[in-house]
Amino acid sequence: MTPMGLARAAKGAAKRTMVASLATTGALAAWTSVKLRRRPIVLTYHRVLAPAAVDQSWSHPAIIVTQPTFAMHMRLLRREFNVISLDEFVARIESHRPFDPNSCLVTFDDGWRDTYDEAWPILQECRIPAVVFLSTGFIGTARMFWQEEIGAALVDAWRRARADEAFRRRAQAQLAEHGLDGMLAADESSSRATALTMVRDVKGRMVDTRPIVDALRALNGAPARTPVDAFMDWDQVEEMYAGGVAFGGHGVSHRLLPALSTGEARDEVTQSRQDIEARLGAGVRAFAYPNGDWNADVAEAVRDAGYAVAFGTAEGPVDAGDRYALRRVNMHEGPTAHPSMFLARVAGVI
Numbered sequence: 001m002t003p004m005g006l007a008r009a010a011k012g013a014a015k016r017t018m019v020a021s022l023a024t025t026g027a028l029a030a031w032t033s034v035k036l037r038r039r040p041i042v043l044t045y046h047r048v049l050a051p052a053a054v055d056q057s058w059s060h061p062a063i064i065v066t067q068p069t070f071a072m073h074m075r076l077l078r079r080e081f082n083v084i085s086l087d088e089f090v091a092r093i094e095s096h097r098p099f100d101p102n103s104c105l106v107t108f109d110d111g112w113r114d115t116y117d118e119a120w121p122i123l124q125e126c127r128i129p130a131v132v133f134l135s136t137g138f139i140g141t142a143r144m145f146w147q148e149e150i151g152a153a154l155v156d157a158w159r160r161a162r163a164d165e166a167f168r169r170r171a172q173a174q175l176a177e178h179g180l181d182g183m184l185a186a187d188e189s190s191s192r193a194t195a196l197t198m199v200r201d202v203k204g205r206m207v208d209t210r211p212i213v214d215a216l217r218a219l220n221g222a223p224a225r226t227p228v229d230a231f232m233d234w235d236q237v238e239e240m241y242a243g244g245v246a247f248g249g250h251g252v253s254h255r256l257l258p259a260l261s262t263g264e265a266r267d268e269v270t271q272s273r274q275d276i277e278a279r280l281g282a283g284v285r286a287f288a289y290p291n292g293d294w295n296a297d298v299a300e301a302v303r304d305a306g307y308a309v310a311f312g313t314a315e316g317p318v319d320a321g322d323r324y325a326l327r328r329v330n331m332h333e334g335p336t337a338h339p340s341m342f343l344a345r346v347a348g349v350i
């Protein structure tokens with residue numbers, strides 16, 4: 001381990017010891033509230049899955065919590081926090097009114113079917129208002145997100161290449177054009193993990209992913225969609241809206257906005273707002289950047305489209321002065337499966 005790695009490990013161990021001792025004295029919730037002071041915290045969820053469904057999904061583990069963990073989070077929020085609605089959140093930002101202590105907003109990105117099936121009953125039971133950011137091109141369709149499609153297609157190609165040498169040569173050449181040929185070197189036990197890591201790498205490149213999806217479809221055909229990776233339909237959106245859930249824009253195609261031309265990025269931002277407003281007959285106030293990626297042009301497009309606020313994925317409590325770059329805290333299973341870990345993550349310790 002490098003000296004830097006050792007220092008990081010020591011810091012991580014010290015934080016875990018601190019969290020454990022605060023948890024045993026029951027002081028963690030009080031300490032969390034001191035740490036946050038009057039800065040609201042915005043939690044980001046994507047997928048809420050039954051434990052048995054996790055391995056069937058092509059979503060990266062960094063966007064998944066299991067249903068029992070999510071239920072624990074919501075019960076703790078109800079008990080320890082002042083959970084507010086999007087309307088109240090926006091009203092306070094717009095009027096520069098300070099937030100009450102321990103204010104918290106719960107958000108979901110994308111519009112997955114499990115937001116309706118798994119999360120919505122728990123939100124109702126705990127009386128938690130929430131906002132769901134929709135990538136409108138997927139709602140009510142059988143389409144897959146490019147992230148999940150690339151992951152599934154890479155494993156399809158890997159499997160077929162093992163049995164067909166001519167296909168392997170063709171796949172090698174075509175995947176190499178997109179820097180993905182390392183997939184073919186994966187072994188049985190690591191094919192899924194390798195594919196998920198490669199999708200993560202593709203995200204980090206900040207390129208338009210349509211050519212990669214097209215190349216994989218030309219090679220393989222479209223992969224079969226796993227039922228667990230389905231999206232909500234508009235009837236479910238309407239039902240949740242009638243039950244008090246707010247909806248916000250998240251683009252149409254979920255492509256990374258800074259990777260697109262200015263015109264395309266503006267269309268994505270504006271169209272997702274219009275799609276939701278046409279369906280719900282109400283104004284849409286908030287936007288979440290797909291993958292949290294934005295730049296000055298994108299933020300300007302969001303403001304021009306009439307959104308009042310926009311959320312990224314940079315972590316930490318909200319700085320109310322940054323209306324179009326609001327911070328959130330991403331929730332996934334690993335660091336939040338225990339109540340004390342969840343509270344420590346909310347407070348930005350882990």
Ligand SMILES: [Zn+2]
Pocket residue numbers: 109110250254289290291
């Ligand atoms: Zn998203």
